[in-house]
Amino acid sequence: xxxxxxxxxxxxxxxxxxxxxxxxxxxxxxxxxxxxxxxxxxxxxxxxxxxxxxxxxxxxxxxxxxxxxxxxxxxxxxxxxxxxxxxxxxxxxxxxxxxxxxxxxxxxxxxxxxxxxxxxxxxxxxxxxxxxxxxxxxxxxxxxxxxxxxxxxxxxxxxxxxxxxxxxxxxxxxxxxxxxxxxxxxxxxxxxxxxxxxxxxxxxxxxxxxxxxxxxxxxxxxxxxxxxx
Amino acid sequence: xxxxxxxxxxxxxxxxxxxxxxxxxxxxxxxxxxxxxxxxxxxxxxxxxxxxxxxxxxxxxxxxxxxxxxxxxxxxxxxxxxxxxxxxxxxxxxxxxxxxxxxxxxxxxxx
Numbered sequence: 659x660x661x662x663x664x665x666x667x668x669x670x671x672x673x674x675x676x677x678x679x680x681x682x683x684x685x686x687x688x689x690x691x692x693x694x695x696x697x698x699x700x701x702x703x704x705x706x707x708x709x710x711x712x713x714x715x716x717x718x719x720x721x722x723x724x725x726x727x728x729x730x731x732x733x734x735x736x737x738x739x740x741x742x743x744x745x746x747x748x749x750x751x752x753x754x755x756x757x758x759x760x761x762x763x764x765x766x767x768x769x770x771x772x773x774x775x776x777x778x779x780x781x782x783x784x785x786x787x788x789x790x791x792x793x794x795x796x797x798x799x800x801x802x803x804x805x806x807x808x809x810x811x812x813x814x815x816x817x818x819x820x821x822x823x824x825x826x827x828x829x830x831x832x833x834x835x836x837x838x839x840x841x842x843x844x845x846x847x848x849x850x851x852x853x854x855x856x857x858x859x860x861x862x863x864x865x866x867x868x869x870x871x872x873x874x875x876x877x878x879x880x881x882x883x884x885x886x887x
Numbered sequence: 888x889x890x891x892x893x894x895x896x897x898x899x900x901x902x903x904x905x906x907x908x909x910x911x912x913x914x915x916x917x918x919x920x921x922x923x924x925x926x927x928x929x930x931x932x933x934x935x936x937x938x939x940x941x942x943x944x945x946x947x948x949x950x951x952x953x954x955x956x957x958x959x960x961x962x963x964x965x966x967x968x969x970x971x972x973x974x975x976x977x978x979x980x981x982x983x984x985x986x987x988x989x990x991x992x993x994x995x996x997x998x
Contacts (some may be wrong), residue, residue: 720965739965743888746966753966757903766896766967805966882938 669696669876670730670811672738672745672842674717679709687713688866694812694842694859699834701875702846702854703817704863710846711750713863714814717844719748730811745812746805750820753801754789759802761785767808774807775800780823795821802830806837813837815845820851831856849878897969898977904960905978912945913986917993925997932987942986946968946979 675691686709694700704710715721719726719737728738738745746767754763764785766772775781781800789797802818819827827849834843834856847853854860860871862882871878879885902909917940924934952958961971 718965720961737914737970740968740970742968747962749959749962751962753962755900755904755960755963758900763963766900790930797901 664716670842671695671732671748672728672730672812672844673716673788674726674728675711677716677723679712679716679723685866687863690863690866690868692717692844692861692868694844696811696840697819697838698858699838699843699845699856701857701860702844702863703848703853703879704846705859705884708863709866710863711816713868714747714816715749718745718814720747724725725783728767743810744856745806745814746810747814748801748805748816748818750816752789754797755803756788756790759786759788760792764804767804769804769807774803775867777833778803778826795823795826795845798822799826799830803833806833810841812842812844815843815847818845819847819849827852852874852883892968893967894973894977897964897967898974901964901974902981904957904980905949908949908952909978909982910985912949913942913982915990916942916986917989921990921993922997925994935994937985938990939983942983946982948977970986 672694673692676687677687677690678685679687681748690713692700692702702710702713712721716723716726717738718826719728719735719739722737726736728735730738730741730744735741735744736829758766761771764774771785772782773787778799781796781803784792784796792800798818802815805815819830822830825842831852832863845853845856849851854875857875860875860878862869862871862879862884864882864884869882876885879887880887920941921934921938946983961974964971
C-alpha cells in the first residue's frame with residue numbers, strides 16, 4: 659500500500675462515470691456510473707455485446723473515451739493502469755506473452771508464485787511452463803491468481819472462470835473472498851451461478867445503461883430478461 | 888532505479904516479440920544495399936543517413952502489422968504500468984541503436 663500514498667492507506671473507492679461510447683453510430687455505453695470499493699466484490703453482468711469488456715477496459719485506462727472520468731477517492735486518474743499499485747486487469751484474451759514462463763511473469767508482476775498457488779498445489783509443477791504449454795483452464799487460472807495476488811488496490815476480471823474446471827472454480831471463489839479483505843474486485847462472467855453468491859453489489863449492463871440491482875439478484879436478473887424465467 | 892530497470896526489462900521483453908521483423912529488415916538493408924555499396928565503392932556520398940532514413944520509414948510498417956496481427960499483446964505490459972507509447976518508443980531507440988551499430992561495424996569492415 660505504500661506505493662500509492664496519494665490515495666491514503668484506508669479503504670479505496672474507485673468510481674467511473676461519464677462513459678459514453680458508440681460503435682458505428684450504435685450506442686454501446688450511455689452515461690454509465692460505476693462504483694467499487696475495497697472490501698467489495700462487484701459483479702458486472704450483461705448480454706453478449708452489451709459492452710462489459712469495453713467498460714472494464716475504459717476503467718482500466720487502456721481505452722481512451724472522451725468525457726470518461728475515472729476517480730479513486732475523488733482523485734482523477736487517467737489512465738488508471740499507469741498509477742503504480744492501483745489496478746490490474748485480466749482480459750478475455752490471454753494475458754501473458756507466449757515466451758514468458760509463469761514464474762518469470764510472476765516476478766515481473768511482483769507476485770510470489772508459491773504463495774499465489776497455495777490453494778492449488780497441483781499447479782505448482784507448471785510454474786516453469788509457458789502459457790502455450792498449459793491447458794486453457796490451467797493457464798486461465800494461473801493468470802487470475804497472479805493478478806489476484808498482485809499488490810493492487812483493485813482487480814478487474816473479464817471472465818475469470820472461463821475454462822476453469824468446477825472444483826477449481828469453487829476454490830478460486832474462496833480465494834476471491836479472502837482477497838476482497840484487502841482490495842476491491844470487479845468481475846464480469848456469464849457463469850452467474852458462481853458469480854452471484856460472490857458479489858456484494860451487482861450491476862446489469864442493459865441497452866447501454868448500468869443498472870444497480872437491489873434485493874434478490876437472481877429475481878432482478880429474471881425481471882430484466884438476463885435469465886430465463 | 889528499480890522502476891527504471893523494470894521498464895528496461897519490459898522494453899527488452901517487448902522488443903523480443905518484434906525483433907524477428909525488425910532485425911530482418913535491418914539485415915536486408917545492410918546486406919542488400921550497404922554491402923554492395925561499400926564493395927562497389929558508391930557509398931562515399933553519405934549513404935549512411937539515407938539508410939537510417941529508410942530504416943526509420945519501415946518502423947510504422949512493423950507497428951501497423953503488429954497492431955493488426957497481435958492486438959492483444961499489450962495487456963501484460965499495461966498490467967506492469969507501461970503504456971503502448973513507451974513500449975514503441977523504447978523499441979525505436981533500441982532498434983535504432985542496434986541498426987546504427989551494425990551499420991558502423993559493416994562500414995568499418997569494408998572501409
